[in-house]
Amino acid sequence: MQNLLALNWKMNKTPTEARAWAQELAGKLSPGPAELAVMAPAITLSTLAANLPAGVAFGGQDVSAHEAGAYTGEISAAMLKDVGATYAVVGHSERREYHGETDAAVAAKAKQAQLSGLIPIVCVGEGLDVRERGEHVAYTLAQLDGSLSGVGPDVVIAYEPVWAIGTGKTATADDAEELAAAIREALTTRYGSDADEIRVLYGGSVKPDNIASICAKPNVNGALVGGASLKVADVLGMNDALKG
Numbered sequence: 001m002q003n004l005l006a007l008n009w010k011m012n013k014t015p016t017e018a019r020a021w022a023q024e025l026a027g028k029l030s031p032g033p034a035e036l037a038v039m040a041p042a043i044t045l046s047t048l049a050a051n052l053p054a055g056v057a058f059g060g061q062d063v064s065a066h067e068a069g070a071y072t073g074e075i076s077a078a079m080l081k082d083v084g085a086t087y088a089v090v091g092h093s094e095r096r097e098y099h100g101e102t103d104a105a106v107a108a109k110a111k112q113a114q115l116s117g118l119i120p121i122v123c124v125g126e127g128l129d130v131r132e133r134g135e136h137v138a139y140t141l142a143q144l145d146g147s148l149s150g151v152g153p154d155v156v157i158a159y160e161p162v163w164a165i166g167t168g169k170t171a172t173a174d175d176a177e178e179l180a181a182a183i184r185e186a187l188t189t190r191y192g193s194d195a196d197e198i199r200v201l202y203g204g205s206v207k208p209d210n211i212a213s214i215c216a217k218p219n220v221n222g223a224l225v226g227g228a229s230l231k232v233a234d235v236l237g238m239n240d241a242l243k244g
């Protein structure tokens, strides 16, 4: 399965900065080995559509659970699809923490994304307190179960331990694999053999110097990257590291 390098800019880059980033990438990227996808602020997506090199996908960082209508400030799945998006991140820990998103809300967003032909990237992962109690596997699988209620198998899962996000504390490759394997097993229970095609990403302080060992694990199929997605040099470094 081809690794997915999903680049989450979070609330960074104006459309002008996004254009410069995309043009720099277009000038320097050589094809493969990972699939690249930029999860960017919605206001930059048309600019990315016009400037990203061929083969580099993009998507939203969130999507509404509603199809259309009186939901001020929301972005619908159909809107993302119309500008050419392939993916939509749902249930990122920052949405769960700062916007109170529940597993049920995340599942509703993922379902709405799929109805418009987008692939949801469903994020799960435990906080430090849960990890220290040794309950990280059970916690994350319960979150996964609730977040996939009614969601079909055309999905990507991102395991992001919250304590490793933006902190410089990376989970070890073995930590990532422990959860990726548990997630794969849960996906197999839910989707049968379709689970073999579902990419399970790791996220949390991924950089050019640690991505290769993490993605070498059998159940890890790429990374969801925050801080190291902002500079083209780091993105090229991560992509090169996956060449092995």
Ligand SMILES: O=C[C@H](O)COP(=O)(O)O
Pocket: 008, 092, 160, 164, 165, 166, 167, 168, 203, 204, 205, 206, 224, 225, 226, 227, 228
């Ligand atoms: O979506 C990305 C994750 O939150 C990881 O962010 P980070 O690479 O800055 O730790």
